[in-house]
Amino acid sequence: MDLPRAAEEALVPLSALQHHMFCPRQCALIHVEGLWAEDGATAEGRLLHAKVDAARGERRPGVRIARGVLLRSLALGVSGKADVVEFRPEPFPVEYKRGTPKSHRADEVQLCAQAICLEEMTGAAIAEGALFYGETRRRVAVRFDDTLRALTAQVAAEARANILAGHTPPPRPMPGCRRCSLQDLCQPDRMEKPPRVAAWLAAQLRKEG
Numbered sequence: 001m002d003l004p005r006a007a008e009e010a011l012v013p014l015s016a017l018q019h020h021m022f023c024p025r026q027c028a029l030i031h032v033e034g035l036w037a038e039d040g041a042t043a044e045g046r047l048l049h050a051k052v053d054a055a056r057g058e059r060r061p062g063v064r065i066a067r068g069v070l071l072r073s074l075a076l077g078v079s080g081k082a083d084v085v086e087f088r089p090e091p092f093p094v095e096y097k098r099g100t101p102k103s104h105r106a107d108e109v110q111l112c113a114q115a116i117c118l119e120e121m122t123g124a125a126i127a128e129g130a131l132f133y134g135e136t137r138r139r140v141a142v143r144f145d146d147t148l149r150a151l152t153a154q155v156a157a158e159a160r161a162n163i164l165a166g167h168t169p170p171p172r173p174m175p176g177c178r179r180c181s182l183q184d185l186c187q188p189d190r191m192e193k194p195p196r197v198a199a200w201l202a203a204q205l206r207k208e209g
Helices: 005-009 015-022 024-031 040-054 106-122 146-165 175-179 196-208
Strands: 058-060 063-073 078-087 091-097 128-133 138-143
Touching (some): 015 024, 015 078, 015 106, 063 106
Parallel strands (some): 091 128
Antiparallel strands (some): 058 063, 078 091
């Protein structure tokens, strides 16, 4: 189904949901300001996804495997791509991630968003998918229960609101900053407090007002 241009432009990248849940400022730096910096972790993840995307689809007994599946959800307002979708015959999304399972639910939210896209596109009910982690070489099953679906819808709404408004949240230093490839561009410790010159100018403007 073709969308009106305005509706198409209002869709945000599905990957923004994971970025937003990890850090709303990181999400805005990438998807609003167009900033990016690569480090060893992001390069490893990019190569892993490229390897998965380059592989051909295949068939196994009772399963058809499609790779690089384009996705879209008007309910969430997102579009993107699934690494792998196994049709059993119901769609079963599989997202590939570097490293190991995380303590937060950002990966699960991204996978759940893929499932919601597939449900909207195919009319099928999707109860489960999987995350494959490159370091452990194992799948982690993810059930798309009501709690995860509600969290996914909330994160999608918040991420879209910031992106469509062109809003970049202020920095909020946290332990995850040390692992972020955008740390030098974000400068969370420096930007948490206004520089002295900016503070002085603000004070002068208040006096003149």
